[in-house]
Amino acid sequence: xxxxxxxxxxxxxxxxxxxxxxxxxxxxxxxxxxxxxxxxxxxxxxxxxxxxxxxxxxxxxxxxxxxxxxxxxxxxxxxxxxxxxxxxxxxxxxxxxxxxxxxxxxxxxxxxxxxxxxxxxxxxxxxxxxxxxxxxxxxxxxxxxxxxxxxxxxxxxxxxxxxxxxxxxxxxxxx
Amino acid sequence: xxxxxxxxxxxxxxxxxxxxxxxxxxxxxxxxxxxxxxxxxxxxxxxxxxxxxxxxxxxxxxxxxxxxxxxxxxxxxxxxxxxxxxxxxxxxxxxxxxxxxxxxxxxxxxxxxxxxxxxxxxxxxxxxxxxxxxxxxxxxxxxxxxxxxxxxxxxxxxxxxxxxxxxxxxxxxxxxxxxxxxxxxxxxxxxxxxxxxxxxxxxxxxxxxxxxxxxxxxxxxxxxxxxxxxxxxxxxxxxxxxxxxxxxxxxxxxxxxxxxxxxxxxxxxxxxxxxxxxxxxxxxxxxxxxxxxxxxxxxxxxxxxxxxxxxxxxxxxxxxxxxxxxxxxxxxxxxxxxxxxxxxxxxxxxxxxxxxxxxxxxxxxxxxxxxxxxxxxxxxxxxxxxxxxxxxxxxxxxxxxxxxxxxxxxxxxxxxxxxxxxxxxxxxxxxxxxxxxxxxxxxxxxxxxxxxxxxxxxxxxxxxxxxxxxxxxxxxxxxxxxxxxxxxxxxxxxxxxxxxxx
Numbered sequence: 234x235x236x237x238x239x240x241x242x243x244x245x246x247x248x249x250x251x252x253x254x255x256x257x258x259x260x261x262x263x264x265x266x267x268x269x270x271x272x273x274x275x276x277x278x279x280x281x282x283x284x285x286x287x288x289x290x291x292x293x294x295x296x297x298x299x300x301x302x303x304x305x306x307x308x309x310x311x312x313x314x315x316x317x318x319x320x321x322x323x324x325x326x327x328x329x330x331x332x333x334x335x336x337x338x339x340x341x342x343x344x345x346x347x348x349x350x351x352x353x354x355x356x357x358x359x360x361x362x363x364x365x366x367x368x369x370x371x372x373x374x375x376x377x378x379x380x381x382x383x384x385x386x387x388x389x390x391x392x393x394x395x396x397x398x399x400x401x402x403x404x405x406x407x408x
Numbered sequence: 409x410x411x412x413x414x415x416x417x418x419x420x421x422x423x424x425x426x427x428x429x430x431x432x433x434x435x436x437x438x439x440x441x442x443x444x445x446x447x448x449x450x451x452x453x454x455x456x457x458x459x460x461x462x463x464x465x466x467x468x469x470x471x472x473x474x475x476x477x478x479x480x481x482x483x484x485x486x487x488x489x490x491x492x493x494x495x496x497x498x499x500x501x502x503x504x505x506x507x508x509x510x511x512x513x514x515x516x517x518x519x520x521x522x523x524x525x526x527x528x529x530x531x532x533x534x535x536x537x538x539x540x541x542x543x544x545x546x547x548x549x550x551x552x553x554x555x556x557x558x559x560x561x562x563x564x565x566x567x568x569x570x571x572x573x574x575x576x577x578x579x580x581x582x583x584x585x586x587x588x589x590x591x592x593x594x595x596x597x598x599x600x601x602x603x604x605x606x607x608x609x610x611x612x613x614x615x616x617x618x619x620x621x622x623x624x625x626x627x628x629x630x631x632x633x634x635x636x637x638x639x640x641x642x643x644x645x646x647x648x649x650x651x652x653x654x655x656x657x658x659x660x661x662x663x664x665x666x667x668x669x670x671x672x673x674x675x676x677x678x679x680x681x682x683x684x685x686x687x688x689x690x691x692x693x694x695x696x697x698x699x700x701x702x703x704x705x706x707x708x709x710x711x712x713x714x715x716x717x718x719x720x721x722x723x724x725x726x727x728x729x730x731x732x733x734x735x736x737x738x739x740x741x742x743x744x745x746x747x748x749x750x751x752x753x754x755x756x757x758x759x760x761x762x763x764x765x766x767x768x769x770x771x772x773x774x775x776x777x778x779x780x781x782x783x784x785x786x787x788x789x790x791x792x793x794x795x796x797x798x799x800x801x802x803x804x805x806x807x808x809x810x811x812x813x814x815x816x817x818x819x820x821x822x823x824x825x826x827x828x829x830x831x832x833x834x835x836x837x838x839x840x841x842x843x844x845x846x847x848x849x850x851x852x853x854x855x856x857x858x859x860x861x862x863x864x865x866x867x868x869x870x871x872x873x874x875x876x877x878x879x880x881x882x883x884x885x886x887x888x889x890x891x892x893x894x895x896x897x898x899x900x901x902x903x904x905x906x907x908x909x910x
Contacts, residue, residue, distance in 0.1 A: 248840040255580065262587075262602060277865060279594035279601060282858045283587060290583040297576050319633055326632040327832065330625070330807060334824050337811065350804040357632070357800020368801050376808050384463050386816045 341391030419767025435475025443483020450480010505710025533723025585850020626834020675724025
């Protein structure tokens with residue numbers, strides 16, 4: 234569904250702030266582009282290459298901002314087309330992923346993965362309890378067997394009691 | 409020629425061993441499944457497979473990745489034909505005539521055509537790769553630092569100019585990639601740069617971690633933003649495959665041949681790849697047809713041309729990787745990491761130091777493309793079952809593999825957090841149409857570009873003209889500027905034309 238909203242002055246969207254952040258970052262990085270370590274005076278120095286890149290980034294970012302502001306002026310008289318976006322699901326997905334990575338450190342890989350798969354699938358619209366349970370158990374088991382049992386990669390085991398639980402689980406699936 | 413025969417013999421000997429051959433099967437299966445499912449491409453499969461290559465030897469790793477690459481390009485056609493939803497960007501053109509064929513009740517014929525043409529295109533381009541690599545590698549051996557820098561510069565310019573809607577966005581993405589590659593210790597002087605007081609940053613930012621974040625995690629975030637608006641699609645009718653008859657094949661022979669040549673050549677160009685190859689071939693097939701109006705209504709040529717070309721691009725794309733050590737796109741950039749993990753630098757020297765690896769890649773890709781026929785015919789029905797899996801479940805699985813891929817590299821959580829940050833950056837890049845390919849290639853080729861640029865200047869007493877006065881590097885720099893200027897010239901030309909019209 235597309236809705237039309239007449240707006241004055243156009244829209245400053247995320248792209249504008251993305252460019253602004255890029256310019257600020259480039260300026261900051263340029264300001265720290267020097268070294269106290271003595272290097273050969275005849276060569277271009279270790280910061281020459283990144284400085285060229287940062288100056289390029291700065292110019293492109295400024296150009297983008299300029300185009301953005303000009304475009305903003307030109308669309309101010311037109312009707313602005315707004316595409317609705319499900320930011321709620323997106324923010325939940327990002328927070329869940331962040332929580333999952335944090336959870337892995339605290340409760341270990343298997344428990345965190347079990348919970349995460351259920352939560353993300355539920356967020357994605359899966360409501361069947363059987364499906365949620367089987368997928369989360371299946372995915373956790375398969376990945377654990379592959380990475381711990383077959384490839385001998387030491388996955389995070391969590392802290393306190395979770396460490397012992399994860400340890401016990403990994404000892405079961407190790408070949 | 410003798411060298412090629414010896415290398416191929418080595419390759420055949422290795423490939424026939426079951427512990428090597430099995431990786432072609434696994435790679436093809438994973439590639440076709442990932443390629444077929446919309447939203448998770450063959451490229452994502454290759455990225456997520458990298459951690460699985462850690463315990464493998466380099467030949468097994470390359471067989472797995474190259475087969476996944478071939479399978480992924482073909483797999484995209486299944487959902488294009490059956491669902492009108494391309495599984496991968498390179499299969500967009502296949503929807504134009506593939507889906508109308510399904511609507512006409514000719515899905516089996518469309519799938520059969522896609523399987524045959526993919527196998528033919530891929531097989532022939534693998535043969536071209538086998539024949540062309542050795543002479544090109546010997547030419548590459550004569551390259552000095554200025555030529556290498558010019559080549560990398562040309563590759564970066566090409567990928568930037570053609571990879572997105574906006575040239576400025578492409579250049580910004582490239583600069584971000586180049587800058588990220590410069591974090592860590594400088595290549596010539598060994599001075600730490602931009603570590604911001606974090607000891608982990610001194611080791612640099614791993615491009616595989618960035619790729620997992622930007623491509624896989626970023627894609628999940630983008631999809632979740634639009635998940636509620638997506639309608640679930642159902643496959644219409646019974647799924648099967650139907651081979652081309654000899655008469656149909658003969659009628660398509662020039663389309664297939666032309667698309668194979670176009671696909672291989674475009675695949676060879678840095679940054680161009682299978683997507684552009686399929687569009688160009690489809691356009692050529694339509695323009696050269698006696699009845700261009702029938703395209704889009706469900707004709708065999710409309711399936712044969714893009715499917716031959718996109719698979720032919722796989723062999724072409726491997727040529728610069730193997731001969732020059734320069735990846736032309738995302739998939740080959742990931743393959744470079746497989747080389748690096750094993751302590752190898754792809755390029756002309758590998759032809760002398762590891763002929764058995766080169767032979768195995770040649771034979772492996774030829775066999776993988778032939779196996780597409782068997783895989784396609786037997787398994788299309790099975791693969792269609794994967795299309796029914798809800799995206800939320802796929803996303804959960806992919807996130808698990810993203811974590812495992814980032815963590816398994818060095819067994820540290822730091823890499824996982826870096827991956828998450830790049831997942832968010834990837835989301836913004838996709839949302840605001842910053843192409844991801846220049847960022848990735850900037851990260852992969854940045855250290856090489858800086859190293860060759862500075863060593864050229866050191867060798868030639870800081871003479872900047874060296875890049876323009878040497879014939880090969882001068883030509884490459886000129887070509888690079890032409891590619892950079894092309895979008896600007898086109899924009900001015902279009903503006904003038906529209907002004908004249910009004």
